Amino acid sequence: MNTERNEKNGRNNGSLKAIPSEIVRITRVIDETPSVKTFEFDKDFEFKAGQFCMVWVPGVDEIPMGLSAANAITVQKVGEATEALFKLNAGDKIGIKAPLGNGFSIGNGGRVLAIAGGVGAAPLRPLVRSGRCTTFLLGSRTASEILYGDELAQGTDLRIATDDGTKGHHGFVTDLMKEVDLLSYNSICVCGPEIMMRGVLRLLKEKSEDTNTDLVSRGQFSLVRYMKCGVGICGSCCLDPEGLRVCRDGPVFAGDIVEKSREFGTYSRDASGSRTMPGGH
Amino acid sequence: MNTERNEKNGRNNGSLKAIPSEIVRITRVIDETPSVKTFEFDKDFEFKAGQFCMVWVPGVDEIPMGLSAANAITVQKVGEATEALFKLNAGDKIGIKAPLGNGFSIGNGGRVLAIAGGVGAAPLRPLVRSGRCTTFLLGSRTASEILYGDELAQGTDLRIATDDGTKGHHGFVTDLMKEVDLLSYNSICVCGPEIMMRGVLRLLKEKSEDTNTDLVSRGQFSLVRYMKCGVGICGSCCLDPEGLRVCRDGPVFAGDIVEKSREFGTYSRDASGSRTMPGGH
Amino acid sequence: MVRIEKTDKVTAGGVELRNHMILAAGILGTTGASLNRILNLGAGGVITKSIGPEPKTGHHGPTVCVLDGAVMNAMGLPNPSSNFVSELDAIEDIGSKPVIASIFGGNPEDFSKVASWFAGRVRGFELNVSCPHAEGYGAQIGCNPDLVYDCTKAAVKAAGGLPVWVKLTPNVTDITASAKSAERAGASAVVAINTVKAMRISTELRRPMLGNGTGGLSGPAVFPIAVRCVWDLYEAVKIPIIGCGGVMTADNVVEMMMAGASAVEIGSGVLGLSGVNIFKDIAAELYADAGEGKDTVKAEDIIGCAHEY
Amino acid sequence: MVRIEKTDKVTAGGVELRNHMILAAGILGTTGASLNRILNLGAGGVITKSIGPEPKTGHHGPTVCVLDGAVMNAMGLPNPSSNFVSELDAIEDIGSKPVIASIFGGNPEDFSKVASWFAGRVRGFELNVSCPHAEGYGAQIGCNPDLVYDCTKAAVKAAGGLPVWVKLTPNVTDITASAKSAERAGASAVVAINTVKAMRISTELRRPMLGNGTGGLSGPAVFPIAVRCVWDLYEAVKIPIIGCGGVMTADNVVEMMMAGASAVEIGSGVLGLSGVNIFKDIAAELYADAGEGKDTVKAEDIIGCAHEY
Ligand SMILES: Cc1cc2nc3c(=O)[nH]c(=O)nc-3n(C[C@H](O)[C@H](O)[C@H](O)COP(=O)(O)OP(=O)(O)OC[C@H]3O[C@@H](n4cnc5c(N)ncnc54)[C@H](O)[C@@H]3O)c2cc1C
Ligand SMILES: Cc1cc2nc3c(=O)[nH]c(=O)nc-3n(C[C@H](O)[C@H](O)[C@H](O)COP(=O)(O)OP(=O)(O)OC[C@H]3O[C@@H](n4cnc5c(N)ncnc54)[C@H](O)[C@@H]3O)c2cc1C
Ligand SMILES: Cc1cc2nc3c(=O)[nH]c(=O)nc-3n(C[C@H](O)[C@H](O)[C@H](O)COP(=O)(O)O)c2cc1C
Ligand SMILES: Cc1cc2nc3c(=O)[nH]c(=O)nc-3n(C[C@H](O)[C@H](O)[C@H](O)COP(=O)(O)O)c2cc1C
Ligand code: FES
Numbered sequence A, B: 001m002n003t004e005r006n007e008k009n010g011r012n013n014g015s016l017k018a019i020p021s022e023i024v025r026i027t028r029v030i031d032e033t034p035s036v037k038t039f040e041f042d043k044d045f046e047f048k049a050g051q052f053c054m055v056w057v058p059g060v061d062e063i064p065m066g067l068s069a070a071n072a073i074t075v076q077k078v079g080e081a082t083e084a085l086f087k088l089n090a091g092d093k094i095g096i097k098a099p100l101g102n103g104f105s106i107g108n109g110g111r112v113l114a115i116a117g118g119v120g121a122a123p124l125r126p127l128v129r130s131g132r133c134t135t136f137l138l139g140s141r142t143a144s145e146i147l148y149g150d151e152l153a154q155g156t157d158l159r160i161a162t163d164d165g166t167k168g169h170h171g172f173v174t175d176l177m178k179e180v181d182l183l184s185y186n187s188i189c190v191c192g193p194e195i196m197m198r199g200v201l202r203l204l205k206e207k208s209e210d211t212n213t214d215l216v217s218r219g220q221f222s223l224v225r226y227m228k229c230g231v232g233i234c235g236s237c238c239l240d241p242e243g244l245r246v247c248r249d250g251p252v253f254a255g256d257i258v259e260k261s262r263e264f265g266t267y268s269r270d271a272s273g274s275r276t277m278p279g280g281h
Numbered sequence C, D: 001m002v003r004i005e006k007t008d009k010v011t012a013g014g015v016e017l018r019n020h021m022i023l024a025a026g027i028l029g030t031t032g033a034s035l036n037r038i039l040n041l042g043a044g045g046v047i048t049k050s051i052g053p054e055p056k057t058g059h060h061g062p063t064v065c066v067l068d069g070a071v072m073n074a075m076g077l078p079n080p081s082s083n084f085v086s087e088l089d090a091i092e093d094i095g096s097k098p099v100i101a102s103i104f105g106g107n108p109e110d111f112s113k114v115a116s117w118f119a120g121r122v123r124g125f126e127l128n129v130s131c132p133h134a135e136g137y138g139a140q141i142g143c144n145p146d147l148v149y150d151c152t153k154a155a156v157k158a159a160g161g162l163p164v165w166v167k168l169t170p171n172v173t174d175i176t177a178s179a180k181s182a183e184r185a186g187a188s189a190v191v192a193i194n195t196v197k198a199m200r201i202s203t204e205l206r207r208p209m210l211g212n213g214t215g216g217l218s219g220p221a222v223f224p225i226a227v228r229c230v231w232d233l234y235e236a237v238k239i240p241i242i243g244c245g246g247v248m249t250a251d252n253v254v255e256m257m258m259a260g261a262s263a264v265e266i267g268s269g270v271l272g273l274s275g276v277n278i279f280k281d282i283a284a285e286l287y288a289d290a291g292e293g294k295d296t297v298k299a300e301d302i303i304g305c306a307h308e309y
């Protein structure tokens, strides 16, 4: 289980190390799409693609966001805290606890397939930036919602699908999976709405059965759950049935773990801990 | 001032490190003299000759004692806590905070003269054991009160004085200083009753004036003051007029510092902080 | 190091535990699956997130600050209320498992209502009358010995014979006063301590680091405070004491027990080097076979032993 | 980092200081020479060891345990009583120096007697009604707002016009109650906090680590507790607040001030990396010329500023 690996890096010696919220200054706000902005700040965090941060929006809330670069987050406006973030400009300060969680593990090299839906492209972007992404399948509602302009196309073999056909394939991102040779990838990194990720998992399963190859565990899914602490103590982000913490044991889980999760694609929990519909980017 | 050197070993970063009382088991009790015993224990502390420890005598008190070896203290019975210590046997446990204070600084090599009175030999013994003591002048009330049997004589040029003439020179240890060429020593390390140390200082001063050589600051005096904390926070051991802490800035002070002390050889303070007669071994 | 003789059975405050280390309330206790996981990872027992009469979403973030040697939180008692009951289904074979429901309320009726939801399902109750940052709940009850008495009485009645532990706040002039009230009202144990009132401010943002402003301190920083409370309670009440606050190591467990604790709870410890393996790691160090090493003792021989110094 | 504009004059609670960092009571304050040294090493002011009506030798050792990130002590208020007055002679030109006498007693008469010894010699008084480990003194007064009122009143009268600060204990349900009493009785400032009740046990010796058994916690571990107390006091009283507890860095000073402190005291900090140079080292980092760096502010602009978040 991922967690054992993460946490057995030292003998329990009674110490407890700070996880500070670094106060950073926003240096640039990039309008990616009508509902998505990228915020760059004046500090680089060491991180692995897929790791996230807790963003303290002063006076509002602290919310989880994938790191879309060492010094950036890419945010979709969906509610109170993200709206407040959208009102911030260069020069404003926010707090960042980073890096948190485990990130994608793609070993050294090998072929990497990224599959993203919407703002799910954010935590996958660093794979492209570091030149480790072979192919990127990006799904979006419509052409104007596609993130990062031409940046992705310059660093990887980018293929696009839009729900309304305004760009690329007319249809779902999962359709694009049929265009590529799934077997040729060592890692398949996925992030997006849970319904889309469920679709990806189903296709990987089918392909695995067809080819008698374990593609499911090559899949790595970045999950979203309601996070209060982000550091693994409160329990608000735990996933059924294993009780793994998305914030600390994840947010990236191998396909075989996700497959076992009875809540994946079915339900999640809200701020009070009550069951509700699944989240996802 | 000694303290600056001791304490400027790092930038103030807000941290505060533990000074634990290590619980050790007494392995051997050696009757040195009718009123002095050496207690060896099952742990070696890294230390410099002249550094001391706080000895926790369970249920009684915590008192300062020079380290007479990496794993030993040599104790004269004078009151409650030392009496309680004297009742302990091999197998019993005590607590040791060590090493504390600064110790003698004898640079690398050079000729070292040690001058001790009574149990003041304890913190000087490690100099002999490590082969760095050229000459050792040891004063004692009477032959039976001489510490460490033949051990010192085997490691250094040992010269003895007893008040009653039962061994060695009949008279004070300061008399022995006339036998040696004080100018030939790079360091002169002194520990004993304050009245004796005052005598040593006076002789060094005289010799300095006679020879126009600064022998006073070659002198290093290990002082005794009432110590409550032993770690430099409470203030009970401070020395007039500089307010230096014997436990942290000392217990070893250069002759020129001691010379400036208006309380050296004149008074000290008791447990309440009231002035009283000077202490010393 | 002092080690404890392995035994088949550990009982504390009327609850049969698997070892002396219990997961503290509000730590990874939001879902049944998580509680189940912590049990599987070696906890001696688990306590649920505190559950109250109505669902609460809790305070806005930041809700948790991890400091050097301490954790500060102001969760605001988020909980799904009665919806939590079905979470317990995820605990395999719950009837045989040391699961304790933490409950809170604003008055005796609340406590009896919430207790009744869990009465058949768990092995005991812990009353949270001590959360320092929840208006009208928690410590606002724990500071008032009469209210502690009434709420404990109500919970004991609703608990249908199950043991009721009362978790105390250290943020009072005299922690033994509420403890005595709890004892008189029929509590099976007192638990000490909940978090210590605290606050940190971001100097760069000029505002408190927690969304709620003030919060509660836990972790190693409060260990000496918790030991002191357990010590004082041991001299004041006859019912067992469960120690909680800053326990990180096997030696900390022994120390709490010597102060008077029959068992300990661990919360912030899950953020230490062992992570959620802390229960297993401590157990590996803490327990030994009888006769293995001369410092191996029976648990009952060290509970409160330091009082005889 | 936020830095404070250098000024010629810092005044807090009616006392003119040399900067915002004052040596706390009981820390290196047993002799006049030591207080003089700490002033020379850059303290903004110094407070004496607490002096009482009769000489006391204090508790048996161990009296101080230095833990990771905390200090625990049970000195037991050792002091030479009226003999201390002549210690002040060692402070060069004391008339111009920010020296504050810390005094304690068991009743109002004690406070007025002890205050009268020092009335002409010092720049102010600090009443220790908050030491957590001295029978009949300290916190046994500080827990009772009426006694705080009476003792403060008596000291103010005996102080002959000098400012009187009242140092509060955090070991109470509501620290603002005693603060309000002190304010009504004419105190010029309240100081928060004295040490937090605590205890550690040596598991190997099976007895408390302190000679006195229980003691008080200070140092970094209590900083979040102290900030919280200062914060609560700022909302409760109008007189200035002096922050104390765990201050180790320049940023800690700023944080205390943002919580509401007009100045801070430093005690355990002398055991940090800077040792007794802590005052100088903090000052070097804390103060800047007006306009030097954009985060350089006037002290008065940040005192309590976090309350407006
Ligand atoms: C590991 C992780 C990485 C993420 N990365 C990104 C990213 O790169 N870009 C991006 O735009 N979004 C990302 N999200 C989602 C983002 O956290 C939520 O959109 C955000 O918290 C909404 O906050 P709000 O106050 O604006 O919305 P609210 O008005 O509070 O609620 C809107 C919805 O957002 C979700 N939400 C609210 N608060 C939280 C929370 N604390 N934790 C999780 N979900 C919450 C809820 O499902 C809710 O229904 C990520 C989430 C997780 C868990
Ligand atoms: C740095 C240092 C090193 C020392 N090294 C040695 C040593 O190697 N061998 C040795 O025998 N003695 C040594 N002493 C002296 C020793 O600490 C005292 O003899 C001892 O504390 C007496 O304790 P007691 O309870 O037996 O005596 P008490 O009955 O308490 O008093 C007897 C006398 O001992 C002195 N004393 C008592 N308590 C203390 C204390 N806490 N600090 C300092 N003096 C105290 C007082 O002057 C008192 O008059 C050293 C002292 C210091 C400061
Ligand atoms: C994030 C967090 C949430 C907590 N939630 C609760 C809770 O719901 N109910 C409760 O009684 N105590 C709660 N506590 C207090 C802990 O149960 C425990 O009493 C405290 O943290 C001290 O123990 P520790 O130092 O081992 O963490 C919480 C503590 C933390 C850190
Ligand atoms: C060794 C020691 C002795 C103390 N003596 C006194 C005292 O005599 N009077 C007093 O009011 N406070 C005394 N205190 C408390 C400190 O003045 C201060 O309030 C407390 O230590 C918290 O501050 P800090 O964390 O900076 O040390 C003492 C503290 C220590 C550690
Ligand atoms: S968000 Fe708190 S445990 Fe994951």
Ligand code: FES
Pocket: B226, B227, B228, B229, B230, B231, B232, B233, B234, B235, B236, B237, B238, B245, B246, B247, B248
């Ligand atoms: S003994 Fe406390 S300062 Fe030296």
